[in-house]
Amino acid sequence: MTSIRTTLKQLGITEWQLRPYANPAISEAPSVSLDTLNQCILHCQRCPLSQTRKQAIFGIGNPKAKLMLIGEQPDAHTDATKLPFTGPVGELLTKMLAAIEQTPDSVYLTTLVKCHPLDNRSPFGNEIAECLPYLQQQIALVQPKVILTMGPLAIQSLLAYKTSLATLRGQTLAFGDTRIPIIASYTPAYLLHNPSDKRGAFQDLLRVAALLKEVPR
Numbered sequence: 001m002t003s004i005r006t007t008l009k010q011l012g013i014t015e016w017q018l019r020p021y022a023n024p025a026i027s028e029a030p031s032v033s034l035d036t037l038n039q040c041i042l043h044c045q046r047c048p049l050s051q052t053r054k055q056a057i058f059g060i061g062n063p064k065a066k067l068m069l070i071g072e073q074p075d076a077h078t079d080a081t082k083l084p085f086t087g088p089v090g091e092l093l094t095k096m097l098a099a100i101e102q103t104p105d106s107v108y109l110t111t112l113v114k115c116h117p118l119d120n121r122s123p124f125g126n127e128i129a130e131c132l133p134y135l136q137q138q139i140a141l142v143q144p145k146v147i148l149t150m151g152p153l154a155i156q157s158l159l160a161y162k163t164s165l166a167t168l169r170g171q172t173l174a175f176g177d178t179r180i181p182i183i184a185s186y187t188p189a190y191l192l193h194n195p196s197d198k199r200g201a202f203q204d205l206l207r208v209a210a211l212l213k214e215v216p217r
């Protein structure tokens, strides 16, 4: 597997500062840009998902968004089309955002791992460990005021917790030294198959909206 440093070197980028895995204590912006990080991810071969993906999906939306959404992985539709807000999952996500007066263009959307696992299985621990530094860098670059994680793996990996999503939901968590507030919720894909939990997801969104209202414009 090619290292991030090697990939960046091939791209002529030398200022990369690799942060430790599973260390959420990011309090300063890295020296690379989102575009540079994007290029690195597009060429990434750090884990086996690089062998089966159609394309790596970096992130989309407003790079200065107050709200960052973090899902678990690109779905098959996004892997094929590179369009995260289309297909059944994307359409539900768009409706969820509308409920708190947000749009796909007002937020920044990314995922825990950037490449789609075949058969839509959950990513393995080694795949998450290899990809997590990218997410940490994205948070440091976008510097959102509020983070909404979608799915258990996203919140557990970001905070290095083993606690269940059921326990973490309903709390306002915080990201490392930055103390960026995090609300943990379900993935849209889960909600498509478990519509009875949409009410709980709406409560999570209301918490996000309340936190956003506290942020100066």
Ligand code: SF4
Pocket: 041, 044, 045, 046, 047, 048, 049, 050, 056, 113, 114, 115, 127, 130, 131
């Ligand atoms: S999932 Fe992440 S670490 Fe693995 S190949 Fe894709 S971008 Fe690289």
